Amino acid sequence: MKSPKLKEFIDVHYRPNEEGGGLCKYNALYALNDFLEKYPGSNYRVVFTKNRLYEVFKDYFSDSYDIEDFIGELNYKYPFLLKPRYFFEDDRLERVTLEASDVFKYISKRSNLDPISGLPSDSIEEYIFVEYVLNEEAVEND
Amino acid sequence: MISLTANRMSALDKAFLLCNQAENFDDFASGVHILLDRAVNSAEQEAHILFESGSVEDGWTSKIIARLDNGFCLKARPATAGGNADIVIEHLSGDFTIICESKILGEIPNSTSKYYNNHLLEGMKQLVTRYSTATVGQDHCILLIFCFAPMMRDAIDKWKQYFFDKSKNGTDDDKKHFKNLGDYNFVSYVGQRGFFTSHTHHSSGYPVKVRHVPVCLYHQPVDKSAKRKT
Numbered sequence: 001m002k003s004p005k006l007k008e009f010i011d012v013h014y015r016p017n018e019e020g021g022g023l024c025k026y027n028a029l030y031a032l033n034d035f036l037e038k039y040p041g042s043n044y045r046v047v048f049t050k051n052r053l054y055e056v057f058k059d060y061f062s063d064s065y066d067i068e069d070f071i072g073e074l075n076y077k078y079p080f081l082l083k084p085r086y087f088f089e090d091d092r093l094e095r096v097t098l099e100a101s102d103v104f105k106y107i108s109k110r111s112n113l114d115p116i117s118g119l120p121s122d123s124i125e126e127y128i129f130v131e132y133v134l135n136e137e138a139v140e141n142d
Numbered sequence: 143m144i145s146l147t148a149n150r151m152s153a154l155d156k157a158f159l160l161c162n163q164a165e166n167f168d169d170f171a172s173g174v175h176i177l178l179d180r181a182v183n184s185a186e187q188e189a190h191i192l193f194e195s196g197s198v199e200d201g202w203t204s205k206i207i208a209r210l211d212n213g214f215c216l217k218a219r220p221a222t223a224g225g226n227a228d229i230v231i232e233h234l235s236g237d238f239t240i241i242c243e244s245k246i247l248g249e250i251p252n253s254t255s256k257y258y259n260n261h262l263l264e265g266m267k268q269l270v271t272r273y274s275t276a277t278v279g280q281d282h283c284i285l286l287i288f289c290f291a292p293m294m295r296d297a298i299d300k301w302k303q304y305f306f307d308k309s310k311n312g313t314d315d316d317k318k319h320f321k322n323l324g325d326y327n328f329v330s331y332v333g334q335r336g337f338f339t340s341h342t343h344h345s346s347g348y349p350v351k352v353r354h355v356p357v358c359l360y361h362q363p364v365d366k367s368a369k370r371k372t
Contacts, residue, residue, distance in 0.1 A: 050149050065184045069212055072154045076162070076214040084155070104163040107156050108172065109330065129149040 003036050003043055009138035013079045025070060028060035029081070043139040048082070048132040075132065082132040088115045090127040103128055153180045154215075161215040161233065170238040171282050172330040173215060174231055175353065178284065179333050181209035182357050189361040195253045202288050202359070203229060203244045221273070228273065229286075241273040242284040247301065248291030248360065259304040262287060263316075266305065269352065271319060276343030276350040287336075287356045294358045301354070302337060309341065319344050326351050 010033065016023040035056050036043050053071050054064070061067045074082040086098040096115040105111040106124050114121040153176050160173030185205050193201035203220070207229055210218035214234075221228040221241070229242035245265035249256040262285065269283045270276070291297040309320035326340035328351065336355040343350040 050152070063184075063187075065180070065209065068152055068154055069209075072152075072158065072212060073214060076158050077212075086151075100159060101163065103151075104159045107151075107159060108163075108165075108169050128151055130151050130155055131149055 003033055003139065005140050006033055006036065006043065006134070006138050009079070009081065009135075013081070024060045025073075028057045028070065031060065032056050043134060044136070046134065047085075050130070050132075053132065071132075079135070079137075081135050081138055083135055084130050084132055086128060086130050088124065088127055089129060090116075092116060098128065153177070154212075158215050164233065164238070167238050167279055167282065168328075168330050170216075170233050171240065171328070174240055175328075175331045175333060177210055177212075177215060178206075178355060179335055181206045182335065182355065184209050186358050189359045192251055195250065195255065198250050198253075199244055199246055199288065202357070203286070206244075206286065206357075228268075229284075231284075238279050240282050240284060241269060241280075242286055243269045243273070244286040244288060246288045246290065247297060247356075248289055250290055251361070259301050262301055263305065263308060266352070267319060270341075270343060270350055271345075274343065274350055276346040276348045281343075281348055281350050283350060283352045285352055285354045287354060288359055289356050290359050292360050292362075294356050294360065298336070298354070298356045305339070322349075328353070 010026065010029045014022065014026050014029055016026050032053075036046065039046055050071070054067055057067050057070060061070065071082070074080070075084050084100070086100065086103045088096040088098055094116055098115065102111075102115075106128060112120050112122065112124060114124060157173040157176040157180075160169050160176065164170040164173065185202060188205070191201075207218050207220060210216065210229070210231065217232045217234060219230050219232075221230045228244060231240040231242060232238070243265045245262050246255075246257045247259070247262060265285055269285060274280060274283050287298065287301070289297055305320070306323060308316045309323035310317070312320075321342045321344070323339060323341040326338040328338050331338075331353075336353055338351060338353050340349045340351045342348070
């Protein structure tokens with residue numbers, strides 16, 4: 001068994017209630033756990049794309065909006081099983097990691113300065129992406 | 143919808159950051175509009191659903207609330223004031239509030255009930271004379287238009303003309319309550335759905351901004367398979 005800590009995290013924070021409420025989320029997270037069991041690398045370092053999470057969760061929700069809500073919940077709501085990592089990347093092939101506060105400045109139009117050149121640009125938002133890593137409290141540091 | 147081609151930030155990611163890190167009311171309102179567009183898109187995909195006569199407005203309003211109220215961007219709940227299924231959208235801190243009034247336009251399926259632009263005008267009156275105070279942090283409202291009429295684009299254009307005409311040539315009350323009505327350019331919102339207006343709020347004297355948001359619920363499939371089912 002590769003991820004007992006993750007299983008415990010899921011059981012503690014996402015256990016369905018007695019009426020079965022939350023069961024689909026619980027099952028979806030166990031599907032995530034199964035995916036990690038088969039994943040050849042360390043869970044500690046695995047990086048999820050949006051598409052990968054969608055593939056793992058798609059059998060447990062009725063539509064893509066529900067899946068997206070669930071991914072949002074895992075990122076933005078306690079106990080924060082996932083952590084979003086924002087980055088800027090365009091055809092210059094240089095990736096720049098962005099903090100949430102940086103992204104906020106761009107999407108609220110407070111800044112239009114290119115993260116690489118420092119020059120004003122109107123298209124920065126198009127090149128901001130997000131990927132996800134597991135909360136360190138939920139995975140073994142192996 | 144999740145983009146299967148890239149790890150682009152979703153509407154939900156953007157709405158979360160705008161709501162969570164909001165430094166002013168416009169940041170929060172931008173997040174709300176992004177989330178509302180998403181909720182409306184989701185509702186429109188279920189336009190085939192038939193609610194019982196008398197609960198159509200409440201039924202669709204509940205669907206919008208369920209999609210908005212995710213617990214990490216904002217709080218959305220049905221308003222109890224006046225007994226109508228309006229929506230109160232609040233920042234998690236409680237600092238900002240947006241009031242949303244739902245109204246039907248057009249003919250409800252399987253019903254003889256039909257609603258015209260005067261019904262939307264009543265909704266506007268409810269918004270600005272009953273619910274909104276148009277004071278700091280509460281000067282932004284939403285009129286959610288459940289459109290059961292075909293050619294929604296034309297129907298919404300006609301509503302806009304009707305509303306502007308009433309503010310200039312309507313009753314004394316209409317002219318008083320929608321004084322200085324004009325288009326409003328909410329620069330933070332880049333979406334295409336609906337339109338914004340602003341007018342002087344009769345109680346506070348401050349400008350109140352209203353977004354008019356159409357929801358396309360006209361669903362009359364005419365293909366052979368659909369006709370066989372009816």
